[in-house]
Amino acid sequence: MPTQVNIKVPLLDLKAQYQTLKAEMMAAVEAVMDSQMFIGGPAIKELERQVAAYSGAAGGVGVSSGTDALLCSLMALGVGPGDEVITTPFTFFATVGSIWRVGAKPVLVDIQPDTFNIDSARVADAVTSRTRAIMPVHLFGQVADMGPILEVARRHKLAVIEDAAQAIGAEQGGVRAGAFGTAGCFSFFPSKNLGGLGDGGMIVSNDAELLDRLAMFRNHGMNPKYYHAYVGGNFRLDTLQAAGLLVKLKHLDKWSADRRANAARYDALLAGCDAATRPVVRPGNVSIYNQYVIRVPRRNELKDFLAGRGIGTEIYYPVTMHEQACFASLKLPRGSFPQAERAADEVLALPIYPELTAEQIEHVAASIRAFFG
Ligand SMILES: *Cc1c(COP(=O)(O)O)cnc(C)c1O
Numbered sequence: 001m002p003t004q005v006n007i008k009v010p011l012l013d014l015k016a017q018y019q020t021l022k023a024e025m026m027a028a029v030e031a032v033m034d035s036q037m038f039i040g041g042p043a044i045k046e047l048e049r050q051v052a053a054y055s056g057a058a059g060g061v062g063v064s065s066g067t068d069a070l071l072c073s074l075m076a077l078g079v080g081p082g083d084e085v086i087t088t089p090f091t092f093f094a095t096v097g098s099i100w101r102v103g104a105k106p107v108l109v110d111i112q113p114d115t116f117n118i119d120s121a122r123v124a125d126a127v128t129s130r131t132r133a134i135m136p137v138h139l140f141g142q143v144a145d146m147g148p149i150l151e152v153a154r155r156h157k158l159a160v161i162e163d164a165a166q167a168i169g170a171e172q173g174g175v176r177a178g179a180f181g182t183a184g185c186f187s188f189f190p191s192k193n194l195g196g197l198g199d200g201g202m203i204v205s206n207d208a209e210l211l212d213r214l215a216m217f218r219n220h221g222m223n224p225k226y227y228h229a230y231v232g233g234n235f236r237l238d239t240l241q242a243a244g245l246l247v248k249l250k251h252l253d254k255w256s257a258d259r260r261a262n263a264a265r266y267d268a269l270l271a272g273c274d275a276a277t278r279p280v281v282r283p284g285n286v287s288i289y290n291q292y293v294i295r296v297p298r299r300n301e302l303k304d305f306l307a308g309r310g311i312g313t314e315i316y317y318p319v320t321m322h323e324q325a326c327f328a329s330l331k332l333p334r335g336s337f338p339q340a341e342r343a344a345d346e347v348l349a350l351p352i353y354p355e356l357t358a359e360q361i362e363h364v365a366a367s368i369r370a371f372f373g
Pocket residue numbers: 065066067068091092094095137163165166186187188189199200201
């Protein structure tokens with residue numbers, strides 16, 4: 001097959017998806033504008049009901065972002081100074097940042113090299129008398145290995161807060177992300193599989209009492225009006241976001257299936273390319289492929305080479321959490337988590353969005369093969 005250098009393949013093309021939904025989205029936005037009710041209201045409650053049902057959880061609390069979902073969960077569970085929360089060094093900053101912001105200490109556990117998720121077999125060794133919670137991250141759309149995590153949590157009476165920001169609809173053993181633990185946190189950042197018109201997020205849970213407390217913490221710990229049992233924050237989800245997300249949620253399963261089909265195409269086309277290690281989905285897992293992430297030698301060179309052929313890629317994530325300047329006081333130098341560090345040096349996310357054409361995917365795969373000769 002000749003190389004088709006004229007094809008452009010952006011990392012993500014939100015306009016392609018918007019074109020298919022424009023009339024419905026504009027009607028939903030217009031309804032909110034006509035009502036001039038921008039805070040609270042039935043659209044929020046309906047989105048909470050639908051996302052909880054979609055995830056197999058009892059209820060949901062809409063919040064202002066995925067970051068605030070994590071923060072609000074930690075606050076409502078009373079995690080604070082003197083407490084430890086076990087999580088992964090290979091994640092988006094918000095995971096460890098939220099733990100830090102409530103004054104707790106993040107205790108990091110290295111990752112599995114094949115899934116990039118926390119090495120659940122090593123979580124038990126990280127538990128101390130101060131541990132209050134485990135915060136697994138379902139990275140790139142694949143649920144972390146939850147069996148051992150839930151077992152450790154049960155044994156030590158720890159909360160499990162799932163960072164499911166990249167994993168709405170992902171499954172393990174038939175259970176969906178967010179429904180395993182004490183609380184599950186989703187992000188509606190525009191580039192996530194279910195993306196809003198700006199920032200947004202949701203916490204789902206099977207614990208009715210916790211859901212009530214989360215709803216209070218979302219709104220300054222207030223209930224009834226002007227009576228504050230707790231010090232919460234303004235973590236509310238905008239009505240406009242809920243209205244837009246209700247339109248998109250109906251399409252989420254189709255989009256995730258299209259991402260899986262694109263991943264299967266890449267898998268087949270890259271199978272003969274020994275230099276590129278393809279992402280692994282473990283048996284029993286259903287990934288939603290928020291990202292399709294390969295490992296390669298000469299990663300930065302490949303990224304530039306692909307850019308020269310009109311192909312957008314990204315490095316999630318180039319710096320591990322223990323190597324961030326703001327967490328230097330943890331005193332975890334390079335070498336502390338070798339698998340996470342190696343991943344940070346080798347990973348490259350390829351375009352995987354649902355609207356990609358077979359031709360675009362072939363161009364990406366052919367270009368990778370060409371780079372490695
Ligand atoms: C996107 C993301 C978040 C934060 O979500 P925002 O809505 O951007 O605040 C948290 N954790 C992970 C793993 C994410 O990918």
